[in-house]
Structures are given as C-alpha cells and as structure tokens.
Amino acid sequence: MSISTTPPASGLRGSVQAQRLVRRRLNRIDRRLNLVLRMLAVGACALIFVTLVALVFQIINDATQAFQREGFGLLTHSAWNPAEHQFGAWPLIYGTLVTSVVSLVLATILGVAIGLFLSILAPKRLAAGVGPLVEMLAAIPSTVIGLIGIIVIAPFVANHVEPALHGVLGFIPLFGQPPGYGNSIFTACLVLTFMVLPIIAALTRDIFTTVPQELIDGANALGATTWEMIRGVVLPTTAPGIISACMLGFGRALGEAIAVTMVIGGQTVAHLNIFLPGDTVASRIAEQFDSPVNQLHLSTLYYLAVVLVLFGIVSNVGARLIGRKMDTTRQ
Amino acid sequence: MTTTNMNPPGEPVSGAGDSPRRVRLYDRTSAKVPPLPTRELRSATPQSHTREVVFEADEMGIYYGPKLAVADISMEIERNLVTALIGPSGCGKSTILRCFNRMNDPIAGFRLRGQLRYHGHDLYGPQANRVEVRRRIGMVFQRPNPFPKSIYDNIAWAPRNLGMRHGLDERVEKALRDAALWDEVKDRLKSSALGLSGGQQQRLCIARVIAVEPEVVLLDEPASALDPIATASIEELIDELKSRYTIIIVTHNMQQAARVADKTAFISLNDEGIGTLIEYDDTDRLFTNPADQRTSDYITGQFG
Amino acid sequence: MSTTAPITPASAAMPDPTYALTPTGNLRRRLIVSRIVQAGALFAAAIAVAALVLMMVVVAVHGIGALSLSFFTSSLPLEGSTGTAGGMGPALLGSAELVLMAIIVAVPIGVLIAIYLHEFAGARVYWVIRTAMDTMNGLPTIIAGVFVFSIFVAGHSFSGWSGALALAIVVIPLIGSSSLEAISQVPRDLYDAAEALGIAHWRTVVGVVLPSAWGGILTATILAVARAAGETAPLLFTSSLYPQTVQINPLHGIATVPMEIYTLVEEGYQGGVQKSWGAAFVLLLFILIANIVARMILRHFQKKRGL
Numbered sequence: 001m002s003i004s005t006t007p008p009a010s011g012l013r014g015s016v017q018a019q020r021l022v023r024r025r026l027n028r029i030d031r032r033l034n035l036v037l038r039m040l041a042v043g044a045c046a047l048i049f050v051t052l053v054a055l056v057f058q059i060i061n062d063a064t065q066a067f068q069r070e071g072f073g074l075l076t077h078s079a080w081n082p083a084e085h086q087f088g089a090w091p092l093i094y095g096t097l098v099t100s101v102v103s104l105v106l107a108t109i110l111g112v113a114i115g116l117f118l119s120i121l122a123p124k125r126l127a128a129g130v131g132p133l134v135e136m137l138a139a140i141p142s143t144v145i146g147l148i149g150i151i152v153i154a155p156f157v158a159n160h161v162e163p164a165l166h167g168v169l170g171f172i173p174l175f176g177q178p179p180g181y182g183n184s185i186f187t188a189c190l191v192l193t194f195m196v197l198p199i200i201a202a203l204t205r206d207i208f209t210t211v212p213q214e215l216i217d218g219a220n221a222l223g224a225t226t227w228e229m230i231r232g233v234v235l236p237t238t239a240p241g242i243i244s245a246c247m248l249g250f251g252r253a254l255g256e257a258i259a260v261t262m263v264i265g266g267q268t269v270a271h272l273n274i275f276l277p278g279d280t281v282a283s284r285i286a287e288q289f290d291s292p293v294n295q296l297h298l299s300t301l302y303y304l305a306v307v308l309v310l311f312g313i314v315s316n317v318g319a320r321l322i323g324r325k326m327d328t329t330r331q
Numbered sequence: 332m333t334t335t336n337m338n339p340p341g342e343p344v345s346g347a348g349d350s351p352r353r354v355r356l357y358d359r360t361s362a363k364v365p366p367l368p369t370r371e372l373r374s375a376t377p378q379s380h381t382r383e384v385v386f387e388a389d390e391m392g393i394y395y396g397p398k399l400a401v402a403d404i405s406m407e408i409e410r411n412l413v414t415a416l417i418g419p420s421g422c423g424k425s426t427i428l429r430c431f432n433r434m435n436d437p438i439a440g441f442r443l444r445g446q447l448r449y450h451g452h453d454l455y456g457p458q459a460n461r462v463e464v465r466r467r468i469g470m471v472f473q474r475p476n477p478f479p480k481s482i483y484d485n486i487a488w489a490p491r492n493l494g495m496r497h498g499l500d501e502r503v504e505k506a507l508r509d510a511a512l513w514d515e516v517k518d519r520l521k522s523s524a525l526g527l528s529g530g531q532q533q534r535l536c537i538a539r540v541i542a543v544e545p546e547v548v549l550l551d552e553p554a555s556a557l558d559p560i561a562t563a564s565i566e567e568l569i570d571e572l573k574s575r576y577t578i579i580i581v582t583h584n585m586q587q588a589a590r591v592a593d594k595t596a597f598i599s600l601n602d603e604g605i606g607t608l609i610e611y612d613d614t615d616r617l618f619t620n621p622a623d624q625r626t627s628d629y630i631t632g633q634f635g
Numbered sequence: 636m637s638t639t640a641p642i643t644p645a646s647a648a649m650p651d652p653t654y655a656l657t658p659t660g661n662l663r664r665r666l667i668v669s670r671i672v673q674a675g676a677l678f679a680a681a682i683a684v685a686a687l688v689l690m691m692v693v694v695a696v697h698g699i700g701a702l703s704l705s706f707f708t709s710s711l712p713l714e715g716s717t718g719t720a721g722g723m724g725p726a727l728l729g730s731a732e733l734v735l736m737a738i739i740v741a742v743p744i745g746v747l748i749a750i751y752l753h754e755f756a757g758a759r760v761y762w763v764i765r766t767a768m769d770t771m772n773g774l775p776t777i778i779a780g781v782f783v784f785s786i787f788v789a790g791h792s793f794s795g796w797s798g799a800l801a802l803a804i805v806v807i808p809l810i811g812s813s814s815l816e817a818i819s820q821v822p823r824d825l826y827d828a829a830e831a832l833g834i835a836h837w838r839t840v841v842g843v844v845l846p847s848a849w850g851g852i853l854t855a856t857i858l859a860v861a862r863a864a865g866e867t868a869p870l871l872f873t874s875s876l877y878p879q880t881v882q883i884n885p886l887h888g889i890a891t892v893p894m895e896i897y898t899l900v901e902e903g904y905q906g907g908v909q910k911s912w913g914a915a916f917v918l919l920l921f922i923l924i925a926n927i928v929a930r931m932i933l934r935h936f937q938k939k940r941g942l
Contacts, residue, residue, distance in 0.1 A: 030835030037837040041751035044744045045764045048807060052767050055774075055782040062785055113679035121676050124439065130680055132930060137687045139922050141865025143896040144694060144915045150900060151908065152693055194686050201683065214476040218536070221434060222489040223466025223543060225662075225669035232488055233478060248773065255775025258867045258897060282777055289781065290872050305781045309774065316773035320766065451650030459656035462666065467656070494661040546654075 056309060063306045066299035074303060080268035082288075082297040089304060091270035095278040096311075098185055099260065100253040102274075103192035107253075108246050110193070111200025116230060118201070119208035131205065138198035146262030149191045154182025154263055162186065162275045176273030183265035185274040191259050196249040203245035207238045244323035251315030255308060257282035281308055383410040385450065385547060385577045386431060392444030393426055393435070401427055401606040402444070406596055413569060413578045415592035415614070417585055418599045419629065423606030424581045425473075425551050427598065430454075431579060432468040432549055433461050466493070468547040469540035474556045475532035477524035477539075482507075482516050485524045485535060489543045502542055509575075510538035511568050530561025537568065541576070548572065550580040554587065566591050585630060589618050597626045691919065698916025701909045710881065723914050725881045729795070729889040733874065734863045736799035736885065737806060741863075742856055744803075745810030750840060752811075753818045772808035777868035779804040784872040793888030798874025805869055806859045813858070817851020818844055820940075850936025854929045861925035865918060867893040892918050 066074070070087055077088025114134060118127045162178035169175040178184075211234050219229040235242070257280075265277020266287055279287075281304050292298035386408035393401040401423040408414050416424045426435065433454065435441045447454045454464060466489075478485050486503045495502065503520070507513040512534040516527070524535055533553055540548055550569070554562035569578060569591045582588050588595050595618070596611040610617060610626045621627045658666060706722040748768065752761055783801040788794065821844050829839040845852070876888035877898070883889070896914050899907035 027835075030837065033837045034835055037750070037840060038755055041747045041755060044747035045751050045756075047744060048748065048771060048811075049764065049767050051804065052771055054786075055778070058782060058785050059778070110679045110682060113676040114683055117676040117680045121673050122680070130684060132926075133687055134680070134683050136923065136926060137683060139861060139865075139926055140687075140690060141867070141893055141918060141922065143865070143867045143893045143900075144919055145690070147896060147900050147911060147915050148690055148693055151697075197683060212476075214472060214474060215478060217434065217472065218476040218478065218539075221432060221465055221470040221472075222492075222539065223462055223464075223469075224489060224492055225462055225665045227669035227672040228492045228665065230672075232492075237479060251773045255773075255777070257775065257777040262897070262900060282775055285777055285781065286868065286871060289784075290875065302781070302785070305778055309778055312774045312778070313770055316770050317766075319773075320769060448650075449656065450654035452654060452656050453650075454656065456656075460658045460662065460666075463656050463658050463662055466662075467654075492665065 059302055059305050062302035063299055066303040082293040085296055087300045091268045092279050092281045092284050094270040096280040099188045099192055099280055100250060102189040103196055103253050104250050106193040107196035107200050107249055111197050112204050114201035115204030115208055118205040134198050134201050142258035145191055146259040149263040154187050157187050158182035173272045174274055178275040183263055183277050185278045188260050188264040191263055192253045196253050199249045199252060200245050204242055207241035211237050240322050240325050244319045247315045247319035251312055254311040255282055257286040261286045385410050387448040390445035391447050394442040396440035399605055404608045406611045410577050411573055412593040413573050413591050415588040415595045416581045416598055417588045417595055418597055420583055422598050422600045424598050428549050428551055428581045432470050433464050466543055467545050469545040470549040471536050471540055471553050473552040475536050477532050477535050481521045482524045483520040486539050486542045506538040506542035509541055510534045512538055529557050530564055547577045552581055599625060694915050694919050697912035701913030706913055726890040726892045726895040730864055730891040732883055733795055733799045733889060733891055734860055737802035737863050738860055741803040741806045741810055745807050746814045748811040749814035749818050752815055768808045768811050776805050776866055780869040780872045788873055793874055795874050795885035795889035798870045801869035801873050802863045802866060805866055806863050810855050810859050813855030814852050817848035821847040854933045857925050857929040861922045865893055865922055867897050870894050
C-alpha cells in the first residue's frame with residue numbers, strides 16, 4: 001500500500017489557498033478514517049469484554065435453578081442420581097483436585113528440569129532442536145491424546161505399571177489393588193502430565209533466559225558448580241515466574257475435559273486408590289451435558305460449569321499476580 | 332594426583348633461595364576442609380627477582396571460532412603484586428583477564444592458543460578442574476553484581492557450598508573487614524545487598540571473592556562504574572589486599588594503573604588488528620620511560 | 636625486565652604440586668551432585684521427546700492402515716455399523732469449513748484488539764482488556780461450548796456457525812496476544828518517521844505497522860488454525876453431527892474431525908475406532924505441518940528484520 005501524504009506540490013503551483021484546500025480535505029478524510037480505525041479497535045475490545053461478561057452471567061444464570069435447589073451442598077454430597085434429583089459433586093471435585101495436583105507436581109518437576117536443560121544446560125544446537133519438539137507436545141489435540149490414552153496407555157498401565165506400582169508401594173492406600181482395567185485416576189494423571197509438561201517447560205525456559213548473565217558469571221567466578229549456580233542464583237531469582245507458570249499449567253489441568261473423560265472411567269466415586277476410576281468436573285460436563293435427564297440435571301451441569309470458570313479465573317489471575325510480582329522484585 | 336612432598340602439611344618445604352618459603356596450602360590426604368592458610372608476608376619490593384611466579388603466559392592467544400582475537404601474550408605474573416593490563420578499549424584486555432580463571436570457557440568458539448600456566452600447571456590442561464580454578468582465582472567484575480540476597484548471604488553463599496559451615500559468622504566478618512566494608516554494614520547484615528551504594532556493592536563483591544580464600548584476585552575494571560570517591564576507596568583496598576593476594580587488574584584508566592599497579596602490561600592491536608602484548612614492565616619505568624613507541628603514544632594520549 | 640619476560644625453564648619444567656588444579660576438599664562430591672542433576676535434566680528432556688515420538692509413531696502405525704481413497708471421500712455408514720466401510724470425507728470438509736469461519740472472525744478481531752492495546756489504550760484500560768484476554772485464554776475450552784450452547788443453541792438446533800463461534804472464542808486471545816507482541820516489536824523510529832512526514836495515524840497503522848508485523852500475525856494465524864482444527868470441547872454442544880452425508884450448510888450441524896474421533900472412540904466399535912486412528916493421523920499430520928510452517932515463517936521474518 002502506498003503512503004501518499006503531502007499533496008503533490010507540482011499540481012498546485014502558485015495557489016497557496018488551493019494547496020491549503022487540498023490539505024484540509026485530506027485532513028478531513030484522514031480524520032474520519034482515524035476515527036473509524038479507533039472505533040473498530042474499540043469495538044473489538046468491547047466485543048471480547050462483553051463476551052466474557054456475558055459468558056459468566058449466562059452460565060451463572062443457567063445455574064441458578066440448581067443453586068437454589070442444592071446450594072453449596074452440591075459440593076459436599078457424594079451421590080449423583082440425576083433421575084432422582086440427587087446431585088453430589090464432591091467426588092468430581094476430589095477427582096479434579098487429585099488429577100490436577102498430581103499432574104502438576106509431575107509436570108513441574110519434569111517441566112522445570114526441561115526448562116533448565118533448554119536454557120542453561122544443553123549446548124545451543126541441542127536446545128534448538130529439542131525445544132520445538134517439546135512445544136509440539138503441547139500442540140497434540142486432546143482427542144488424539146485421549147485416543148492414545150484409552151487404546152494404548154490404559155491397557156499398558158493396567159497390565160504392567162499398576163501391578164508393579166502396587167507391588168512396590170502397595171502399603172500406601174493410594175496405590176491399592178488395581179482393578180485390571182486401565183481407565184482410572186492414575187491414567188488421567190499420566191495423560192494430564194504430558195499435556196501440562198510442555199507448558200511449564202516452555203514458560204520456564206523463557207524465564208530462565210532472563211536471568212542476568214552477570215549474576216550467573218558472579219556465581220561461577222566464586223567456584224560454584226553448575227547445580228550450585230542454578231540453585232543459588234537462577235532458581236531464587238525466577239521463583240515467582242516458575243510459580244506463575246505452574247499456575248497456568250494448573251489451570252490447564254483443571255479445565256481439560258476431553259482427554260480426561262476418555263480415560264478416567266466416569267464414576268462418581270472418590271476412591272483413595274488412584275488405580276480405580278473416578279471423574280472430574282470438566283469431564284462430567286463433557287459426558288452428560290448433551291443428554292440431560294431433566295431440567296435440574298442440566299442446571300446442575302451449568303452449576304459445575306460455574307465452578308470450572310471459577311477454577312480458570314483463579315488460576316489465571318493468580319498466575320498474573322505472581323508474575324507481576326516477579327517483574328517488580330527484579331531491579 | 333598424589334603429592335610428592337614427603338613432609339606433613341604445615342611444615343615448611345626446604346628449598347633454594349634466601350626468602351621465606353610458603354606453607355603448603357591444602358591437605359589432600361584428608362577429606363576435611365582445609366584450614367585457613369597462613370602466609371608469610373613478603374616485603375613489597377617490586378624489584379625483587381626472587382619473587383615467585385604465579386602465572387606464566389606462554390605465547391598465549393585466543394581464538395573466537397576461526398578469528399584470532401589475541402595473540403602472542405607472553406608474560407609472568409608475580410606473587411603479591413598488582414599487575415595492571417592497560418590499553419585502548421576493544422583490544423582484548425578483559426578477554427585476556429578472563430582467561431586466567433577460565434571464564435571464557437562457556438563462550439562459543441573460544442579456544443586458547445599457547446599455554447597459560449599456574450605455578451607450572453597448565454590451567455587448561457586435562458588435570459585442571461574449572462571449578463577448582465575459579466575458587467583459587469577469583470574475579471570481580473566491571474559492574475557490581477551482588478546476588479539478590481542479604482549481605483550476609485552474599486558472602487556466606489560460596490563458603491557454604493565449599494562445606495565451610497562452621498564459623499561462618501567469623502568468616503563473613505573477616506571478609507567484610509578485609510574489604511573495608513564491615514563498619515558500614517555490620518548493623519544490617521541481613522538486609523538486602525541491593526540496597527547498598529555502588530561503591531559498597533563493589534566492595535561487597537570483593538569481600539565475596541576473598542571469603543573463599545583465593546590466591547589470586549582478578550579485577551575487571553572494578554571502578555569504571557563508580558564515582559571518584561568510591562573509586563578511591565577501591566584503590567585503597569587494592570593496596571591493602573596485595574599483601575595477601577596476587578592481583579591482576581584491567582583498567583582503561585592510565586592514572587589508576589599508575590597509582591595502584593606494581594607492574595603494568597600494555598595491550599594493543601597490532602597492524603593485523605590482533606590484540607598483542609606491546610610492553611610489560613615495572614609501572615614507573617613503563618610510564619616514565621617506555622621502550623616501545625606505541626606505548627608512549629598511548630600514554631601521552633596520541634591515540635586510544 | 637622489558638617487553639616480554641623470558642620464560643625461566645625451571646618453572647616450566649616442574650609444576651608445583653602444592654598448587655595442582657585438581658579438585659580439593661568437597662569439590663569431588665559437589666561435582667558428582669551437579670552431574671547427577673544435569674543428567675536428570677537430560678533425562679527429563681528425553682522423556683518428553685520420547686513421549687512425543689511414541690505418540691506420533693503410535694498414531695501413524697494405527698492410522699496409516701485406515702487411509703485409503705474412500706477414507707477421504709466417502710461418508711460414514713449408518714450409526715452402529717461395525718464394518719470398516721466408509722470414511723471421514725464429510726468430517727474433513729466440515730472441519731475445514733468451521734476452522735475457516737472461525738479464523739475469518741477471529742483474526743480481524745484479534746488484530747484489532749492488539750491495535751487498540753498498542754495504539755490507543757491508556758494504562759488502566761490496557762490492564763482491563765489484557766486481563767480479560769488472558770482470562771479468556773485460560774478458560775477451559777468446554778466452557779466456550781457451554782456458553783455458545785446456552786445462548787444460541789438451546790431451544791434451537793446445532794449449527795455450524797455456533798461451533799465456529801465457540802472456536803473463535805478459544806482462538807481470539809491467542810491471536811490477540813501474538814499480534815500484540817508482533818506489533819510491539821515494530822521499531823519506534825518507523826512511528827517517528829511517519830509522524831515527521833505528517834502521515835495520518837490510520838495510514839501509519841495500516842501501511843507501516845501492520846506490514847511490519849505481518850510475519851508475526853501470519854504465524855499466529857497459522858498456529859490458531861492448527862489449534863482450532865484440533866479442538867473438540869467447544870464443538871461438543873454446538874456442532875455435533877454424525878457425518879452420514881456431506882453437510883456444508885452452516886445453519887445446520889456440521890461434522891468435524893476431532894468430534895468424529897471422540898464419538899467413534901466413545902462408541903467403541905472396531906471399525907469406528909480404526910477410522911478414528913486414521914482421522915487422528917491426518918489431524919496430527921496437519922497440525923505438525925502447520926507448526927513447522929509457522930516456525931519457518933517466523934524465522935524468515937526474523938531474518939528479514941536482521942535478528
């Protein structure tokens with residue numbers, strides 16, 4: 001697009017007034033188009049703001065019926081019988097928390113290690129090659145992961161991993177007797193770990209590269225090993241950023257519906273034994289939302305959606321607050 | 332590596348020469364942390380030719396990838412002296428300095444030509460451990476780089492790594508006293524080091540280095556980021572420290588070199604654009620009667 | 636002594652054993668600890684790469700067998716059929732259509748939001764809009780589907796455009812933040828030059844800033860396409876259709892590839908699962924290629940800018 005601004009002086013030689021006229025006309029068109037641009041941009045922002053607000057209100061609105069009927073009891077009761085108007089979502093919340101926390105812990109350990117690897121420990125060529133691969137892990141769609149989960153991972157876990165873990169750690173009730181099929185909280189944790197891991201790895205990698213080189217040099221010049229330098233300088237400096245990345249990963253785990261619902265077994269029971277099936281809030285919505293038994297059932301599912309929105313907002317806002325604290329502590 | 336010295340640690344080693352000999356510093360036969368070494372103080376006579384050689388650069392050169400940046404550095408750094416590297420900016424002084432504690436190692440394409448010896452040992456040899464090198468040969472950087480920790484933790488961090496967990500308080504106090512910072516910070520050891528002024532932070536960095544008991548302290552333009560008063564305090568400190576440590580300082584400030592250094596090396600680009608050692612001599616002789624025309628050009632301000 | 640000091644042969648020949656540079660004190664142990672940690676990091680990276688490779692191999696191995704011409708062209712047989720006949724033709728077409736619709740809506744909106752945030756917004760408004768965008772980014776994707784269902788689908792029927800709308804809700808924050816990054820990297824001097832020439836603001840944005848940020852915006856768009864193509868949850872309640880026949884009318888429910896994978900797997904019939912592997916393979920390949928293309932474009936534009 002060509003940028004023509006000043007009027008071609010050649011065409012208006014002689015008449016200063018004519019020149020001024022042309023300039024003023026251009027100014028009017030330009031001013032109008034400036035306004036158009038501004039309004040379009042404002043409109044776009046207003047659109048998403050309104051969408052977000054409308055989303056929250058609409059879902060809350062649809063959940064009111066269930067809320068009036070069940071109150072906060074939904075979150076504490078355990079029986080889920082839609083036909084009998086009995087709704088208890090505690091096992092779902094339990095399942096959500098267990099799967100999300102376990103996968104967060106595993107993904108954090110692996111993700112931070114990978115982040116360190118990609119930013120500090122690995123030679124540049126290796127990091128340049130491995131980095132995109134780790135990011136690609138995040139691009140795999142949930143259905144595909146769910147497909148792999150249910151057809152490949154679940155049987156493998158059921159036949160090999162669960163018995164082995166039970167054999168070694170069976171004294172802990174967490175690792176009780178495996179039931180022989182693979183749809184379980186444990187499989188869901190595994191699947192979620194690989195979905196959250198690349199997020200934390202990519203974010204922490206970016207954070208670690210912001211550590212000032214002079215601090216790293218200072219630590220190295222004092223005769224510290226690489227690990228001591230990381231532990232003493234890199235990690236403390238980036239701690240808020242790491243936590244922020246973890247919260248974003250946590251939010252992802254909390255909200256994942258498809259992959260989880262395909263592997264978790266869909267039972268409304270809160271077992272301590274993670275080898276048994278269970279369910280999460282998002283997964284329950286995915287299963288039952290398109291075929292509600294009655295109006296209260298549908299409203300209850302909207303209620304669950306409100307809970308899910310709350311999870312999403314809390315983890316996101318938390319991540320931003322902590323992330324902002326990192327910017328202010330750095331001097 | 333087994334020691335060939337038969338005497339138990341602490342005993343003086345007999346040898347030629349009329350000057351007092353050093354005490355063996357580290358006890359390798361036990362796994363305990365070595366005690367604070369006692370050193371014999373030398374009289375500060377720059378003219379003494381029996382002074383021990385700490386570093387020996389033997390036609391040292393530096394490659395960055397295919398490019399030869401520095402070449403033909405051959406010099407000896409003597410013990411308990413302040414040796415200055417001066418020269419116009421961009422000719423490789425800092426790069427050369429960073430070779431002495433292997434801080435150039437992580438830089439891609441870095442390769443050393445020739446040899447750099449530390450008490451006869453090849454600093455870049457297969458027997459030399461980089462982390463050990465850096466503990467023995469400390470460095471203070473151009474811009475003060477205190478860790479975002481408390482003053483106490485800044486100093487105590489490296490000794491803690493080294494396993495010196497007992498007597499940390501004393502160690503921190505001694506390091507701060509030796510760095511002429513103790514009186515100013517003794518009441519706020521737990522406060523953040525980032526709250527100190529520039530000069531104080533730089534002295535903190537010096538204290539940090541000497542807390543691990545190095546033998547050599549490398550100073551890379553330590554006062555260039557500081558105001559004149561802070562600079563003066565640093566220079567004073569250097570003068571006090573040289574009785575205990577061997578000091579190599581890079582400075583772009585000739586007057587500073589004239590003030591603090593016992594010996595001075597003038598580094599500049601040769602005709603091919605490669606940094607080389609032009610002249611290396613006792614400071615007064617170099618400044619009053621330089622042997623090389625290029626040196627006198629630089630000193631009198633003709634270029635650079 | 637002047638110029639270069641002569642090397643005394645004595646010091647060169649006999650390294651002083653007291654000053655050997657081998658590890659002293661606890662350094663050996665510390666070095667071992669450090670090496671273990673580094674090995675651990677390498678191991679973690681290896682796990683991630685292995686997971687990726689394994690997943691791709693598994694999908695390829697299972698899926699290639701299902702591919703054939705009929706896979707791409709024919710429709711699925713009546714519900715419940717256990718045979719291997721039929722294909723994903725309508726679903727592929729439907730996915731393309733919905734993704735196209737979503738992108739056509741999302742890109743202008745996302746870019747405009749980025750323009751507003753960068754060109755017009757004061758600090759407070761910036762914070763509000765930015766927070767809104769980040770919140771939308773972190774919203775569980777199923778919520779987008781629930782929302783669109785509640786407003787547009789409840790009481791009516793599934794429709795392609797509502798699915799596209801839900802996809803757009805998922806994708807707009809991505810495009811918005813990436814475009815904002817791209818626009819922010821346009822150097823300040825271009826603005827100053829334009830102002831010095833008296834160019835109107837809108838011309839600067841459209842003629843200078845956008846072309847400059849073009850690479851980043853294009854990359855973001857391609858990644859958004861890849862993301863939208865793979866999303867299932869927003870479509871569950873908005874555009875769910877069993878692809879018996881080709882259906883491209885957006886007022887009607889439209890079948891899509893990820894929805895079909897999900898449905899066929901949940902049904903569990905052998906033939907259906909076979910087809911879903913094939914569909915997963917095609918989907919994964921598409922996303923992989925899109926990611927690679929996006930990366931190449933980004934590098935190309937970064938090189939152009941001299942980075």
